[in-house]
Amino acid sequence: MEDAKYLGRRSFIKASVLAGIATPTIPALAKRESTPAPSKVSPPGSAAATAENGAISEADDAPHLIHRPGSDFMVDLLKATDTRYVSAMAGSTFRGLHESIVNYGGNKAPELIVCVHEEISAGIAHGYAKVANKPMACLVHSTVGLLHASMAIYNAWCDRAPIMVIAGNGLDATKRRPGVEWVHSAQDLGALVREYIKYDDAPISLQHYAESYMRAHELSMTPPYEPVMIVADSELQEEEVDADIELRIPAPAPVSPPAAPPEAIDRAADILLAASAPLIVADRAARSQRGVELIVQLAEILGAPVIDRAGRLNMPTTHFLCQTSLQNTLIREADAIIGLELTDLWGTINSVPDVPGRPSRRVARPEAKVIGISTGYGYVRSVVQDAQRYFAADVAIAADAEASLPSLITAIDRKMSGAQREAVAAKKARLRSAYAEMRASDAAAAAIGWDASPISTARLSMEIWEQIKDLDWGLVSNHAFISSWPQRLWDFTKYHQYIGGEGGYGVGYGAPAAVGAALAHRDADRIAVAIQCDGDLMMLPGTLWTAAHHRIPLLMVMHNNRSWHQETMHLKRMAGRRDRDPHTWAVGTTITDPEIDFAKIAKGMGVYAEGPISKPAELKGALSRALAVVRSGQPALLDTLTQMR
Amino acid sequence: MRKLTFAVACCVFSAMLLRDPVEARLGAQSSDALTAPYETRDPGQRQYVRQGCYQCHGLVGQGSILSGPSLSPLRIDSDAFRRYVRNPKGAMPPYTKRVLADADLDSIEAFIRSLPPGRPYKTIPALARVGSSSDHAAEPQLSPSGRAIYQRHCAACHGESREGGIAPSLIGAGRKRDVAAIAALLANPPRGMPKLSPQPLTNKDVEAVARFVADVR
Numbered sequence: 001m002e003d004a005k006y007l008g009r010r011s012f013i014k015a016s017v018l019a020g021i022a023t024p025t026i027p028a029l030a031k032r033e034s035t036p037a038p039s040k041v042s043p044p045g046s047a048a049a050t051a052e053n054g055a056i057s058e059a060d061d062a063p064h065l066i067h068r069p070g071s072d073f074m075v076d077l078l079k080a081t082d083t084r085y086v087s088a089m090a091g092s093t094f095r096g097l098h099e100s101i102v103n104y105g106g107n108k109a110p111e112l113i114v115c116v117h118e119e120i121s122a123g124i125a126h127g128y129a130k131v132a133n134k135p136m137a138c139l140v141h142s143t144v145g146l147l148h149a150s151m152a153i154y155n156a157w158c159d160r161a162p163i164m165v166i167a168g169n170g171l172d173a174t175k176r177r178p179g180v181e182w183v184h185s186a187q188d189l190g191a192l193v194r195e196y197i198k199y200d201d202a203p204i205s206l207q208h209y210a211e212s213y214m215r216a217h218e219l220s221m222t223p224p225y226e227p228v229m230i231v232a233d234s235e236l237q238e239e240e241v242d243a244d245i246e247l248r249i250p251a252p253a254p255v256s257p258p259a260a261p262p263e264a265i266d267r268a269a270d271i272l273l274a275a276s277a278p279l280i281v282a283d284r285a286a287r288s289q290r291g292v293e294l295i296v297q298l299a300e301i302l303g304a305p306v307i308d309r310a311g312r313l314n315m316p317t318t319h320f321l322c323q324t325s326l327q328n329t330l331i332r333e334a335d336a337i338i339g340l341e342l343t344d345l346w347g348t349i350n351s352v353p354d355v356p357g358r359p360s361r362r363v364a365r366p367e368a369k370v371i372g373i374s375t376g377y378g379y380v381r382s383v384v385q386d387a388q389r390y391f392a393a394d395v396a397i398a399a400d401a402e403a404s405l406p407s408l409i410t411a412i413d414r415k416m417s418g419a420q421r422e423a424v425a426a427k428k429a430r431l432r433s434a435y436a437e438m439r440a441s442d443a444a445a446a447a448i449g450w451d452a453s454p455i456s457t458a459r460l461s462m463e464i465w466e467q468i469k470d471l472d473w474g475l476v477s478n479h480a481f482i483s484s485w486p487q488r489l490w491d492f493t494k495y496h497q498y499i500g501g502e503g504g505y506g507v508g509y510g511a512p513a514a515v516g517a518a519l520a521h522r523d524a525d526r527i528a529v530a531i532q533c534d535g536d537l538m539m540l541p542g543t544l545w546t547a548a549h550h551r552i553p554l555l556m557v558m559h560n561n562r563s564w565h566q567e568t569m570h571l572k573r574m575a576g577r578r579d580r581d582p583h584t585w586a587v588g589t590t591i592t593d594p595e596i597d598f599a600k601i602a603k604g605m606g607v608y609a610e611g612p613i614s615k616p617a618e619l620k621g622a623l624s625r626a627l628a629v630v631r632s633g634q635p636a637l638l639d640t641l642t643q644m645r
Numbered sequence: 646m647r648k649l650t651f652a653v654a655c656c657v658f659s660a661m662l663l664r665d666p667v668e669a670r671l672g673a674q675s676s677d678a679l680t681a682p683y684e685t686r687d688p689g690q691r692q693y694v695r696q697g698c699y700q701c702h703g704l705v706g707q708g709s710i711l712s713g714p715s716l717s718p719l720r721i722d723s724d725a726f727r728r729y730v731r732n733p734k735g736a737m738p739p740y741t742k743r744v745l746a747d748a749d750l751d752s753i754e755a756f757i758r759s760l761p762p763g764r765p766y767k768t769i770p771a772l773a774r775v776g777s778s779s780d781h782a783a784e785p786q787l788s789p790s791g792r793a794i795y796q797r798h799c800a801a802c803h804g805e806s807r808e809g810g811i812a813p814s815l816i817g818a819g820r821k822r823d824v825a826a827i828a829a830l831l832a833n834p835p836r837g838m839p840k841l842s843p844q845p846l847t848n849k850d851v852e853a854v855a856r857f858v859a860d861v862r
Contacts, residue, residue, distance in 0.1 A: 447766040448708070449717070572700060572701075575736020643703050644704075
């Protein structure tokens with residue numbers, strides 16, 4: 001075996017000689033002062049092979065084998081943290097770890113999820129984490145790979161989703177081959193993404209790596225959940241671990257999330273109990289099914305409707321206190337508002353219409369009391385502006401909402417008088433009928449254009465719903481782009497059935513996040529459905545290949561409105577306000593002339609596909625055929641031509 | 646005759662020569678070609694598409710909570726329609742006579758009014774299930790609440806939350822008029838507001854919606 005390898009190398013050198021490349025005879029290191037640096041990157045040849053492997057002397061008969069590479073230990077850490085998947089597009093700065101995952105780790109837990117772009121790798125990790133409730137790893141090449149991934153890391157950061165980014169890098173400049181290895185190395189790799197990851201480190205020993213890796217893992221899963229990054233130095237990956245070094249895998253020590261202190265809970269409870277129209281607004285409040293149950297309890301004890309801002313699934317849409325569609329009215333009528341992990345508390349209480357001058361005004365009643373519970377109070381970054389506008393809440397609590405709800409509910413229950421309980425009970429009938437009217441009015445709105453072609457987004461949503469509602473399903477795309485029809489019309493009852501959106505509104509999240517989420521659903525034996533926007537899929541169509549390659553069951557139904565629809569409206573507004581050409585808004589905002597054939601694209605990537613489908617009557621059959629494919633364990637795509645929103 | 650044909654041919658030919666190649670290329674990305682897949686032969690529909698109305702209100706006027714209200718059915722009269730499109734109050738862009746001639750606006754209005762009304766949701770089984778209260782733990786309602794009547798009959802003009810739109814805001818309307826005065830106003834509406842009582846609103850409905858509007862909260 002070793003002989004064969006040796007022969008392989010020998011014949012490689014021979015081939016180089018034949019090709020006219022000088023055979024090196026002197027170790028590169030010894031000559032470093034006198035050898036002039038090559039003026040440009042040379043193709044891999046014997047010189048490079050020598051620089052990489054050291055001198056090959058005719059006398060030295062034993063190949064230089066690495067039996068215990070450092071990257072094996074890195075795989076031990078992935079296993080110790082129960083990391084089931086590592087998404088990656090191959091890159092030389094992590095070739096050691098890549099090889100260890102496949103051979104040393106047996107390519108099982110973690111399994112390599114092969115991607116064709118690093119933004120896909122990170123997007124998959126983002127979607128996966130929101131369903132699996134734990135991070136997977138995303139392995140990226142130094143500089144160029146990380147820069148490709150950075151967009152998706154930014155989305156995940158805004159979305160408070162954990163990702164373990166492992167980035168290859170070669171820190172020791174004297175070990176870099178000339179040319180490409182220099183531009184694919186960074187002195188401080190974390191600097192490229194540091195404003196939107198929670199923690200990064202570039203360890204210089206394996207034990208250092210282990211401890212920083214464990215810390216990173218725990219930080220990513222301590223609210224606010226966030227992406228973290230460990231730089232895996234190439235040398236560290238590839239070098240032999242000295243036999244006398246004893247490496248330890250640090251024990252995981254999960255951190256309990258920050259909960260609100262008792263005096264803050266008391267003040268919040270007093271405000272909510274004093275109110276006659278309390279209101280709950282939740283965005284990324286629930287982190288698990290338990291969080292959903294707690295929000296239901298809080299709503300029920302207070303008789304308070306809930307507006308689900310849907311950063312995650314916070315409130316079952318079947319519950320009569322889930323009144324999101326009434327939000328404009330509820331905000332205006334409430335006399336106490338509690339915001340749970342809101343991205344934007346100011347924007348909940350106030351509004352800024354898109355009219356010239358952008359006048360802002362308070363929408364909530366002037367005397368309404370406002371409570372905010374969010375880990376965001378203790379975690380802000382300065383460069384990117386995701387903090388939103390400053391708002392002085394009456395009670396602001398820097399704590400995790402899900403962790404704080406039990407004590408808030410207990411405090412309310414303890415303080416509540418008999419009369420207050422009766423008042424809440426007396427409100428129930430009215431709240432139930434408001435809910436029933438809301439559902440009826442959403443249903444009536446959905447009926448307008450029911451038979452239209454291109455297909456209305458309400459029809460699309462309901463045709464899908466009719467076919468999945470009796471299965472164990474999860475919606476893995478942002479429903480905002482289709483007028484939130486699923487939220488308004490489907491029965492969401494479980495946390496995992498909805499995962500929110502991009503976080504950073506970075507287009508290109510949709511496809512990879514859906515595939516990542518579908519991967520996690522597959523492990524739980526659930527069917528994942530994505531309503532996939534055309535503009536989004538055009539960013540990273542290669543995601544389809546990963547779905548096909550890994551047999552990821554995902555039903556992708558296109559919301560193909562052939563435009564970047566939000567932008568069409570912006571252009572129209574600009575031209576309208578300037579009293580200019582009323583027709584040119586389509587230039588640069590529409591994806592027509594030619595129209596894209598997404599079914600062809602999908603088929604070209606090995607994904608079952610049908611379309612374009614523009615008649616609503618054809619949906620049912622197409623959906624059931626596609627669903628059969630998905631249930632057999634494969635992805636399927638339907639290109640459906642839809643109305644704008 | 647032959648001379649004339651020749652002259653015309655020459656003109657066309659030289660016009661082709663004179664045409665700026667850059668301009669010729671830009672012409673390939675014409676706005677009309679971009680929206681063509683969405684147009685029908687109906688001249689009103691074509692204007693509705695080219696003027697971008699459909700981007701916010703949908704090709705069949707179904708609207709969206711994210712872009713613009715439903716225009717099907719159009720609940721305002723021609724005067725109010727024209728006034729609104731020329732000088733909208735919110736996020737809708739204004740359309741002056743310069744960019745949208747009166748005649749074209751009229752054909753757009755005719756198109757909107759020709760749109761088939763939405764089917765009653767109760768005739769669509771999937772939607773009937775969503776809308777039926779029994780499925781979702783809500784108790785049956787004997788008569789619709791003032792809020793529901795407001796949403797159905799007033800919100801299009803006075804805003805979803807009484808904040809105003811093409812008609813004045815009704816927030817705090819109760820300070821100006823009590824329930825009886827609002828009911829009276831409904832029976833005898835001011836100019837620009839349709840007469841909604843005794844049809845389609847019954848006296849009971851009028852009382853309920855007036856109560857809702859008078860609520861100063």
